[in-house]
Amino acid sequence: MTSLPDRPNPALPDRDLAGRLRTPAAAADPQTRPTDIGHVIACDGTKAVIAALSDPRDDLEPAWAVGQMITITVDTRRLIGLLFKVEADQGVWTHESTNRLILSVELNGEIGCDDNGLYAFSSGMSVYPRIGAPAHRMCEEDLLTIYRARHETTMPIGVLSQARDIPALVSTDALLSRHFAVVGTTGTGKSTAISMILHKIAEQKPDQRILILDPHNEYREAFGDKAHTITVDTLDLPFWLLTLEEFARIVFRGEPPGGEDLDILREMIPRAKAIYRDGASGRMLRKPGGTGPALTSDTPVPYRIADLIQLLDEDIGSLDGARRRLATRQLKARFDAVVTDPRFDFLFGSRDASDRMSAFLGTVFRVPIEQQQITVFEMSGIPSEVVDSIVSVLCRLAFDLALASHSRVRTLVVCEEAHRYIPTEPDNAFAPTRAAISRIAKEGRKYGVSLGIVTQRPHELDPTILSQCNTIFALRLGNDADQDVIRRAIANGSRSAVAFLSSLADRECIAFGKAVSTPMRMRFHHVGRAARPTSQQARTSSGAAGSGVSMHQIVAQLRRERAPDPDTGSGANPGSSFQIDARRLGPV
Ligand SMILES: Nc1ncnc2c1ncn2[C@@H]1O[C@H](COP(=O)(O)OP(=O)(O)O)[C@@H](O)[C@H]1O
Ligand SMILES: [Mg+2]
Known part of the structure; x- marks a missing residue:
């Protein structure tokens, strides 16, 4: 047994081992x-x-x-x-x-x-x-x-509940390298805590990119000039960046496509890519490949929807199998509908058919960083049935970018309402989104991509994702099923702490895991109104009584919402069915 050396700890007052002052x-x-x-x-x-x-x-x-x-x-x-x-x-x-x-x-x-x-x-x-x-x-x-501080870089994010003059410190490196989760009932202070933590990470790590997937459009206010905000109106996501499955999710509006539909797309998309790349020779060849390297339906290179539709038309004309002809015809009708639907302008609305991949990646992942290392990706205007497809694209690209840049583009992806994308039941989720988030959870650490998972329903979140989060900030959780999940996710020695999760005050939490030395009951710092996330609803209602109502915005919203019927292609825009608006097709 080591005996206590004579030398007293210079950092501490002279106390005996029981904590009593000796004098x-x-x-x-x-x-x-x-x-x-x-x-x-x-x-x-x-x-x-x-x-x-x-x-x-x-x-x-x-x-x-x-x-x-x-x-x-x-x-x-x-x-x-x-x-x-x-x-x-x-x-x-x-x-x-x-x-x-x-x-x-x-x-x-x-x-x-x-x-x-x-x-x-x-x-x-x-x-x-x-x-x-x-x-x-x-x-x-x-x-x-x-x-x-046991770690080199720490940040104070609150105070200990037991002694309010002692700062609650967390290790910034441990948070970023090992994924973290913030869980708690709605209204307990998760989003506010996240925005405070992100502000501090940004201050300490100027080259750390942060991508916030913001389902309620609430973070823009919290970051002001410090973040680049992408809204559905400013988003210009080239549809050809989507993989086959992500693309089919859009075309089929969240419904699972038939096997035959996928086969047709798998065959036609590479042809459309070859036509774009090789010009007339791509059409002549009539098969993917052309003069360049092999193209697949997932290769992120440009093509034109007009070419794809023309290929489908030609196919309908030349096919002899009635079944396939019908499938192709229906697929074409779906295309017509989605391409003319104003809600999907963020994918198909651009008149620019050039290769915008670097511009898109540069904007979303802040390359170059240009003072704004945070991207707030507002998702509430994206049609809800396809949001998971967009989350899939973004998470996949965050990982691929880190890999391709040899970890120089390191991104923390903050995923609010994570249980929506990675639910406990795999059948309730879009498989590519789940795969993209799981890949970051499992392998992101090697390349510098990390996750910040936020959820009010931890028991609805895939437990394997939570088990990859090595730091958990658990705010108040009343539900037994949620508490059980947290109990299972934390180390043996801290499980009793879960018992009082239901009685925590607002903005109080128990922090467990790698970023803290031992479970820490703490209270997050007060965050001033200007740096707090504000829901769109709160923003709107504060201006609703006065002259802040914009009829222009309301009309734009109504037009976005009146989507054509996916099966017939007919709908709000008379005459749009089976007609492609030439402006959406890009130069031919
Ligand atoms: N750290 C904090 N400082 C100041 N106010 C807070 C803090 N945390 C929460 N609040 C208050 O509680 C409200 C709800 O917090 P919020 O972060 O939106 O909760 P959640 O994301 O868990 O639903 C906020 O609008 C704010 O008024
Ligand atoms: Mg919230």
Whole structure:
């Protein structure tokens, strides 16, 4: 057993191992009086029970509350325990005299001397408390020792709930390299916490890209000039960047395409690409390939929808199988409908048929960074049935870009409402989105792509994704199923903490995992109104009573929403069925 060196820790006041100040003068001071609270009466290796005395007349004694930390002295070490249950012994309590309390704690680390003779915290325990070992309230120095920066780059994101003058520090590197999750019931402060964390990451890591997938269009306000915002009106996503499956998702508006439809597209898209690349010779060849390298339906090179439609037309004319002819005809009708649907202007509306891949990637992933390392990708204007296809494209590209740039373009992808894209039930999700997010979760670390997962329903989120998040900020969670998921996701030694997840205050959380030394009950910093995410609804309603209503915007929205019927191609735009608006086709 290592004995405590003579040399006192210069960073700490002269205290004995129980946390008492050694100088008699200090000991006489009621503020620094001994902090013994009781003695261990049971221990099972991970938990200990302490019998403590509490005098209700002693108003210097702060009330016990679950979530507080205590220490137990064992030889030269102090074991750290997280209080998860407080009871009056045998249910007896008197107002007049001292009471016996039974405190249950979960043991999750120890403070001892490190090689330099300084007090240091380590997770896990090298010794166990014996029966009768003295327990103490935790002194501030111990709290500082536990939570002080162990990592090179840390950021303060709040204060400890137990001692509000001690900053709650998290490791920036651990957050970015290992994925993190913020979970909690709606309204507890997830989005506000995320925006504060992202502000701090951006300050510390000027070359870290951050892509926020913002389903409620709420983050724009929180970042102001610091972020580049992409809205459905400014988005110009070349449709040819989509893989076959992503593209089919759009054409079939969220419905699964038939096998035959996919076969037809798989055959025709490379031909359309060859025509674009090789001009007339591509058409002559009538097969993918042409004069350049092989093209597949997933190769991200430009083609024109006009060519694709013409190829389908030619096919209808030349085919002899009635079944396939029907399938091709229906597919063409779907194309006509989607291409003329104003809601899909962000994909098909551009008149520019040139290769815009670098421009698109540069804008979304901030290359060059040009002062704005954050992209807020507003998704609420994107037709809901195809949002997952767009999320798939973005997550896939974030990974591919990191890979192709040899980790120089490192992106943190923040995915709000993550349970929508990666739900527990694989059948409820669009497989490519799930695959793209899982790929970042599993392999992103190697290339510098990380995930920030936000959800109010952790039990609806694929557990394999949560298990890849090595840091979890758990705000209040009332639902048992959600608590169970968090309990399973965290290390053994911290599971009792989950019991009080349902009673956390707003913007209070328990932070678990790699970015913190030990589970930390903390309260996020107050975030001023200007840096808080603001929902579109809140923005609109604040201006609704006055002259802030824009009829132009409302009409634009109505036009977007009146989409043609996908099966017939007819709808809001009379005469649009089976007609392609030439402006959408790009130069031929
Ligand atoms: N850290 C904070 N500082 C100031 N206000 C906060 C903070 N966290 C939450 N709030 C308040 O609570 C509201 C809801 O927070 P929000 O982050 O939108 O919750 P969630 O994303 O979990 O639904 C915010 O609009 C804000 O008024
Ligand atoms: Mg939110």
